[in-house]
Amino acid sequence: MSADRAEIVDLATMPLRQLNLALHRLRPDTNQTLWRIANPRGRHSVAVGVDVPVTIEIDGHVGYYCAGMNKQATVIVNGNAGVGVAENIMSGTVHVKGDASQSAGATGCGGTLIIDGNASARCGISMKGVDIIVRGSVGHMSAFMAQAGSLVVLGDAGESLGDSIYEARLYVRGKVQGLGADCVEKPMTDHHKAKLARKLTTAGIAGIDIGQFRRYGSARRLYHFHVDNVY
Amino acid sequence: MCGIVGLFLKDPKLEPELGRLMAGMLGVLCDRGPDSAGFAVFGPGGRDTVKLTVRGDEATDFQAIARRLSEALGTRITAVGRHTHGVLTLPAAREAEAKAALGAVAPELALVGAGKRMELYKEVGRPDLVATKFGLGAMTGTHGIGHTRMATESAVTTDGAHPFSTGLDQCLVHNGSLSNHNAVRRELARDGLTFATDNDSEVAAGYLTARMHKGASLGQALTDALSDLDGFYTFVVGTESGFGVLRDPIACKPAVMAETDRYVAFGSEYRALVDLPEIDKARVWEPEPATVYFWERPH
Numbered sequence: 001m002s003a004d005r006a007e008i009v010d011l012a013t014m015p016l017r018q019l020n021l022a023l024h025r026l027r028p029d030t031n032q033t034l035w036r037i038a039n040p041r042g043r044h045s046v047a048v049g050v051d052v053p054v055t056i057e058i059d060g061h062v063g064y065y066c067a068g069m070n071k072q073a074t075v076i077v078n079g080n081a082g083v084g085v086a087e088n089i090m091s092g093t094v095h096v097k098g099d100a101s102q103s104a105g106a107t108g109c110g111g112t113l114i115i116d117g118n119a120s121a122r123c124g125i126s127m128k129g130v131d132i133i134v135r136g137s138v139g140h141m142s143a144f145m146a147q148a149g150s151l152v153v154l155g156d157a158g159e160s161l162g163d164s165i166y167e168a169r170l171y172v173r174g175k176v177q178g179l180g181a182d183c184v185e186k187p188m189t190d191h192h193k194a195k196l197a198r199k200l201t202t203a204g205i206a207g208i209d210i211g212q213f214r215r216y217g218s219a220r221r222l223y224h225f226h227v228d229n230v231y
Numbered sequence: 232m233c234g235i236v237g238l239f240l241k242d243p244k245l246e247p248e249l250g251r252l253m254a255g256m257l258g259v260l261c262d263r264g265p266d267s268a269g270f271a272v273f274g275p276g277g278r279d280t281v282k283l284t285v286r287g288d289e290a291t292d293f294q295a296i297a298r299r300l301s302e303a304l305g306t307r308i309t310a311v312g313r314h315t316h317g318v319l320t321l322p323a324a325r326e327a328e329a330k331a332a333l334g335a336v337a338p339e340l341a342l343v344g345a346g347k348r349m350e351l352y353k354e355v356g357r358p359d360l361v362a363t364k365f366g367l368g369a370m371t372g373t374h375g376i377g378h379t380r381m382a383t384e385s386a387v388t389t390d391g392a393h394p395f396s397t398g399l400d401q402c403l404v405h406n407g408s409l410s411n412h413n414a415v416r417r418e419l420a421r422d423g424l425t426f427a428t429d430n431d432s433e434v435a436a437g438y439l440t441a442r443m444h445k446g447a448s449l450g451q452a453l454t455d456a457l458s459d460l461d462g463f464y465t466f467v468v469g470t471e472s473g474f475g476v477l478r479d480p481i482a483c484k485p486a487v488m489a490e491t492d493r494y495v496a497f498g499s500e501y502r503a504l505v506d507l508p509e510i511d512k513a514r515v516w517e518p519e520p521a522t523v524y525f526w527e528r529p530h
Contacts, residue, residue, distance in 0.1 A: 041502065041505040042500060042501035042502035042503075042504070042505055043502065060511075061501050061515060063500060063501060063502055064500075080501070080515055082485075082487075082500065082501060083485060098515075099515075099516065099517065101485070101487075101517055102482065102485075120482065120517050121481075121482050121520065139482070139519075139520070140481075140482075140520065
């Protein structure tokens with residue numbers, strides 16, 4: 001198989017388990033580096049657990065947990081993604097061209113998740129190092145209990161952004177409906193502007209005025225037991 | 232878990248296809264709710280007639296019941312039997328009398344719904360088999376809602392299956408669980424509503440019926456539900472001319488909608504919508520939490 005030829009998989013005929021098994025069996029030096037998946041038809045767990053540097057392009061809407069636990073691979077969804085896209089992503093890139101449902105990038109440890117449309121509630125819940133970039137808006141409780149990484153939102157953020165956040169950097173260009181417990185606005189220094197600019201460049205997003213973003217993060221008041229919080 | 236679906240047709244050319252499309256949607260959601268299934272279809276109806284959907288068992292002779300009811304009321308009543316359910320069509324003016332007479336003529340039957348156009352079927356069993364037994368695939372109409380149940384709040388019985396109907400041409404399917412249903416049920420009972428089950432979803436149906444009875448539109452009733460009903464819910468509601476969707480403010484239960492020039496569709500998951508006509512060109516989105524969506528047919 002030559003490197004420039006794509007593997008074509010039609011999920012209308014190939015069982016999903018067979019596809020995932022084939023992806024899991026790829027060796028790090030595989031020549032099958034480009035996969036095109038047709039007819040996902042909202043199926044759950046498409047291209048989960050891939051651990052090789054290949055590109056997987058999915059044409060259509062996917063169901064839950066697409067590209068979950070992704071390592072090294074680039075997974076592109078030409079459609080919407082259901083609950084938990086790229087959950088626990090370790091590295092690599094997951095790019096959703098449409099909208100993402102709830103808990104996008106949940107517990108993600110590394111890598112990049114790009115969502116061209118909107119993400120609904122709890123985007124980046126318990127994130128642990130992933131960089132999430134949403135070109136649209138995010139729903140309520142996004143970055144809930146976030147521990148590390150960054151959430152960049154070009155649109156608006158819903159209620160209780162960053163509730164019970166430990167760390168992680170949240171950048172929002174639009175309005176924030178409300179901040180959750182222990183999440184506060186922080187100054188946008190040149191250091192942060194430079195970091196944000198790099199993240200946008202990495203995601204292939206140009207022509208955005210960095211000055212329009214505001215930064216939010218942890219006030220670090222919930223780190224330790226506080227006797228006054230006892231009821 | 233549970234799965235819910237809804238389909239509201241804008242293009243009359245699709246009306247002969249309603250049952251077939253809904254059966255496909257329900258079948259896909261078997262794995263979200265394998266215990267029981269049900270659906271309500273808004274089909275043809277006369278201006279001066281009303282349809283009562285009653286439930287017996289597989290041996291029930293609905294034609295004989297229609298004959299006995301006709302004699303008791305002195306008017307012509309027709310019946311169409313489908314599996315364990317029968318639809319009795321009678322003059323709308325005689326509805327209350329017919330309901331009373333039914334209790335005397337066939338006390339073993341349960342009344343599951345009434346409406347000018349609504350027919351309501353539900354049964355224990357795998358959703359695709361339930362749909363086949365009732366012949367959903369051949370039904371026609373303007374809109375319908377359906378449910379596949381994984382029971383959490385009450386027993387797996389036909390009574391506990393969805394949809395629930397508490398008013399003429401009004402029905403509801405629910406995914407979730409309400410936490411204040413006992414208190415709301417008591418309040419509604421004080422206002423004269425009766426309930427057939429301990430089910431939380433029946434209370435939601437009763438609540439909307441009570442609001443609409445007091446003059447609220449479907450959209451207003453759903454807006455009121457946001458402040459009066461507590462718990463997790465995604466509701467899909469049907470009335471004679473309308474179709475509505477509401478999710479709780481936490482958006483605990485999944486929901487996907489699709490709209491084209493020809494229809495509006497709802498599914499717990501996108502998988503349920505993939506066989507709808509030209510779904511690739513539909514606008515597909517997740518309904519916002521605590522936001523009322525409803526569509527009305529032009530009169």
